[in-house]
Amino acid sequence: MKAFRSLRILISISRTATAPGCKPHLPHTFLRRFYSAQPKLDGDGPIGDSVFDSSQYSIPGTQEKQKQPNWDKGYRERVQRELFPEDKGKSKSPEEEESVDRSRILAKALLEAALESADDELGEGEVREEDQKSLYVGIIGPPNAGKSSLTNFMVGTKVAAASRKTNTTTHEVLGxxxxxDTQVCFFDTPGLMLKKSGYGYKDIKARVQNAWTSVDLFDVLIVMFDVHRHLTCPDSxxxxxxxYMGExxxxxxxxxxxxxxxxxxxxxxxxxxxxxxFQNLPAYERYFMISGLKGSGVKDLSQYLMDQAVKKPWEEHPFTMSEEVMKNISLEVVRERLLDHVHQEVPYGVExxxxxxREQRDGSLRIEQHLITPKLSQRKILVGKGGAKIGRxxxxxxxxxxxxxxxKVHLILKVLLK
Ligand SMILES: Nc1nc2c(ncn2[C@@H]2O[C@H](COP(=O)(O)OP(=O)(O)OP(=O)(O)O)[C@@H](O)[C@H]2O)c(=O)[nH]1
Structure with missing residues (x-):
């Protein structure tokens, strides 16, 4: 990973180095853009002071910070004098100095990349692709059997399950x-029930038919039912x-x-x-009695599933978050920034x-949040001069x-008066 990062630096440096007459990026320009939140003057032009709309700003972050040499120039000059005495006395133009510096940065980054030990390449929580194990688990059962609750319980709050992200046309990743080194993906199998003759309702939709065919593709299939309902009011x-699934x-x-x-x-x-x-159904390898809501028996089931995983690269990002969690995170992030930039008491009075x-067609996310203040004075503080504070x-x-x-996130913040 680090080697990859170094390589990116190398590419950016070598590009700058080869562009004749290219001026180094000025730090004050970067700072001004970052902190003063200047609206872009192109496009639709600036909008009201009390509204921050990320589409009206050029967001920094894609720019790589120019890497500066971190060795002592004095020592380098001494080494230069000792090793290359013929260069002694020759003075270099600022352009020449700059180009030499860039070459040194390039050389140093190359060296760093070359010296990188294999162990350093993985960050926390990362697992080499060749060591990754995966398991695809389909959950089938009547509506209300508790498929989502079980997945939520197994996946836990830390990584927050129940992502409704569509994975294929017929199945959704539940969590x-x-x-x-193991990743277990749980898939919902919506609408799979049997009609009286014992076969799927083929005529409902082609989607359902596809779902039946692809049910066999899961490594493990959990057939789940509500045992309480079965005892009190069985459904044929x-x-x-x-x-059918157990035969x-x-x-x-x-x-x-x-x-x-x-x-x-x-x-x-x-x-x-x-x-x-149901004990004489040969297709069931194991029977589990669980409460997906309260958690009893779920530990054994999770362990069983982890044990079934086979070497296969992970398909999903390990920290798939539910929409609910992401919504809360979006509020938290803005709130944190509020606390950073506005006097402590103000944010507490803000609703x-x-x-x-909303997910937009281009894959970006549109998030709109309102900050509602009871007092005009608070509103003024939040908005700042010419919208500088809310922009920041x-x-x-x-x-x-x-x-x-x-x-990509399209964030809109509106400061309103109650
Ligand atoms: N008491 C009890 N209630 C449960 C349990 N598991 C799920 N439930 C409840 O049963 C209801 C249905 O649970 P879900 O997890 O939404 O069921 P589902 O199978 O995903 O439902 P569909 O999305 O309609 O297919 C919810 O009200 C849950 O709280 C359990 O183990 N015990």
Whole structure:
């Protein structure tokens, strides 16, 4: 990774070095752009002072900071004199000096890249592709069986599950669990039920038919049902689904039967009755009695799944976040910037609302937040002179959100009076 970074630096340096007459990037220009949040004068022109709209600003961040030499120039000159006495006395023009400096930066970066040890290349939480293990788990079951709740519980709050990100046309990623070198992706299999004859409702939609075909592609298939409901008010379609999936083993897929919502079953021996009812189905390798909501039995199930993972590069970013979590993060990021830039008491009186969250066609995210203040004086402080304060907050928040969410973010902040 570091080597890659060095390479990027090298490329940018060598580009600058080869462009004749190219002036070094001036730090004060960079600072002014970063901190004064000047609206772009092209496009639609500046907008009202109390509104920050990231599309009206040129957001820094894509510019690489010019790397400066970090060795002592005095020592270098001494070495130069000792090693290359013929150069002694020759004075260089500022342009020549600059070009020599750039070559030295280039050389030093090359050296750093070459000296990089393999162990240094991985950051925290990163696993080499060749060491990564993966498992695709499909969860099938009637509506309300508890598929999402179980995934949420397994994935946990840290990485916040239930991403509704569409992965294929027929399946949605419910959540991603990444632990050590192993990643387990949970997929929903929407709409898969059986009609009376025992086969899928082929006529509903081609989508559902595709879903049936691709169900076999998961490494593990969890067939889940609400055991409490089964005991109190059994549904023949659910029994057919369980039987159909359990009748014939698929050599390429492990199937497990999960009796969910055990916490609602008062007499635990009733659970054994249900287990007996389905025990002669050869395709089920294991039976689990769980409560996806309360967590009982989920640890065993998670461990079982982790053990099934095979060497295969991860497909998903290890920290897939749910939309709910991302929304909260977006509020937190702006709030943090508010606290950084505005006098401590002011932000506490501000009502902070997320009013719009939308994926746009180009893949970017439009986030609109309102900062509602009860007093005109507070509003003035928040907006700043000519919108400088809200602009600064907006630019910094936008940049951080872009990094966290790994995509373009169109942030709009409006300062309103109650
Ligand atoms: N008591 C209890 N309730 C549960 C359990 N698991 C899920 N539930 C509840 O059952 C309801 C349905 O849960 P979901 O996780 O949304 O079910 P689902 O299978 O994803 O539902 P669909 O999205 O309609 O397919 C929710 O109200 C959950 O709180 C459990 O183990 N115990």
């Amino acid at each position: 991603v669990l990444t632990k050590g 379609r659910v029994v057919r689904l369980i039987t 014939e083993a698929n050599p390429k897929q492990k199937r497990i039967l999960c009796m969910n919502k055990v916490d609602l079953v008062e007499k635990k021996k009733d659970l054994l009755k249900v287990a007996e009812e 902070h609302r997320l009013v719009d969250w 907050i907006g630019i910094e928040a936008n940049e951080e959100l872009r990094r966290i969410m790994n995509r």
